[in-house]
Amino acid sequence: MDETTLMSKKVGIRFKPAGKVYDFDCGAFVLKRGDHVIVETEQGLSFGTVTVSPQPIDEKTAEKPLKKVHRLAAEKDLRQLEINTGDEKKAHLYCLECIKKLGLKMNLFAVDKSFDGSKYTFFFTSEGRVDFRQLVKMLVKRLGVRIEMRQVGIRNQTKMCGGLGRCGRETCCSSFLDKFGPVSIRMAKEQDLSLNPTKISGQCGRLMCCLTYEYETYKSLKKDFPKTGKVVQTPAGEGKVVRHNVMAGLVTVRLEGGGETDVPLKDIVQMHR
Secondary structure, three states: OOOOOOEEEEEEEEEEOOOOOEEEOOOOOOOOOOOOEEEOOOEEEEEEEEEEEEEOOOOOOOOOOOOOOOEEHHHHHHHHHHHHHHHHHHHHHHHHHHHHHOOOEEEEEEEOOOOOOEEEEEEEEOOOOOOOOOHHHHHHHHHOOOEEEEEEHHHHHHHHHHOOOOOOOOOOOHHHHOOOOOHHHHHHHHHOOOOOOOHOOOOOEEEEEHHHOHHHHHHHHHOOHHHHHHHHOOOEEEEEEEEEOOOOOOOHHHHHHOEEEEEEEEEEEEEOO
């Protein structure tokens, strides 16, 4: 038996679709992607899905011991999930009634019941701070468990609620992105996209996350392109650069004699003017 066989293994487990992936020690279990498991977390027992196949644990680089997988999920656990989902819907409706009764300015959009039923988490957005102390008292009285009110940003709301993006596909944040990266208007400029906010903003009203996907590629390729407005020499004569087609390797030039022409980058002679 070699050393690899003896090494402990870890798996990546996700608790929510497109949520963060957490590492857990497989223990004595032989797991594969797609397996449903019960694990011990800071919130108690939780239901998760294996999304990263088993890998050896490097004891030298591990910062702290990983928590072990408690057990494989059984049919009763799947039934419990269904029960929890029903309870979440009921709690959502009751909380909305309470918010209306108390006149609170908050947008409740999701409720999460912990797998073991020990806590409900209510997710909401609001333009400012909300005094929800009376609301929590009403919820505790009805539900009889711990209550957490969690205010999140508009991007997190879109991630949790899901929906379709401008491309017609499911939003990136709700389907595969496990964290949000910085997005800036400069990324749109670098890719020669329209700077109209309505065209480069996602469902959340913020700049679309996909602006980051090809940014570095455009940034690298455009180093060889003459800047917009620069006077260049082409086979068809002298003209001014008006735009680029980076992927096709073309430069659109407005000729001094009138008209525009697309010129391959290799045929452009840059002039200093």
